Amino acid sequence: MSTHPKTLLSETEYLAQERNAPFKSEYYQGEMFAMGGATRRHNVIGTSLSAILYSQLRKRPCEVYSNDMRVRVSATGLYAYPDVIVVCKNPRFLDNTFDTLLNPTVLAEILSPATEAYDRIQKSEHYRKIESLAEYLLIAQDRIHVDLYTRQPDGGWMLKEASRLEDIIELRSIGCALPLADLYEKAGL
Numbered sequence: 001m002s003t004h005p006k007t008l009l010s011e012t013e014y015l016a017q018e019r020n021a022p023f024k025s026e027y028y029q030g031e032m033f034a035m036g037g038a039t040r041r042h043n044v045i046g047t048s049l050s051a052i053l054y055s056q057l058r059k060r061p062c063e064v065y066s067n068d069m070r071v072r073v074s075a076t077g078l079y080a081y082p083d084v085i086v087v088c089k090n091p092r093f094l095d096n097t098f099d100t101l102l103n104p105t106v107l108a109e110i111l112s113p114a115t116e117a118y119d120r121i122q123k124s125e126h127y128r129k130i131e132s133l134a135e136y137l138l139i140a141q142d143r144i145h146v147d148l149y150t151r152q153p154d155g156g157w158m159l160k161e162a163s164r165l166e167d168i169i170e171l172r173s174i175g176c177a178l179p180l181a182d183l184y185e186k187a188g189l
Helices: 011-018 040-057 116-120 122-127
Strands: 025-028 031-034 062-066 070-073 078-080 084-088 106-111 135-140 146-151 157-162 168-171 176-179
Touching (some): 122 135, 135 168, 146 168
Antiparallel strands (some): 084 106
16 A cells, blocks of 8 residues: 555646647546547547538538537536537637537447547536537447537436437437438447
8 A cells, every 4th residue: 555645647747748748638537548549440439420520510600629629517527528519609629729529419429449438428428518518429439429518508418329320319419310321330340
């Protein structure tokens, strides 16, 4: 057992280290958590999702970011790197470095065996506290399956599941359709 107390980082210290690090780390309550690499299938699905959304949003006041844009959950202090982010209207950033988004409209996580429980439970609880967040996608990479959580007018969240290639997920907050056949086209499932 170690007798050395754990050294916790402030948010300022985390950002200073993170912005110069050769790899990405998430941050919560003074601790940094290194992120693992993604599989081929994870990358293919993420690229497909970004491309589908970008093609539908390119002439509208929305931006699509892939896995290198950090999001800060102001209500809880979590700093995370969602796999895909959409922000509409005026993106707000933590500072003039423009690498930490505060107001995402849609977040997507591509699930892996190592992260699925965290993405579904703890991270989901954090994300749902973002006032601007309207929809949260959880995308399986080992089978055809997408969960869409949509914020309701009363502040609750409604779940819609899709698991057939002919299914289309409607992202009403941004006016986009997500055909599962296109999302999984090159994933080899």
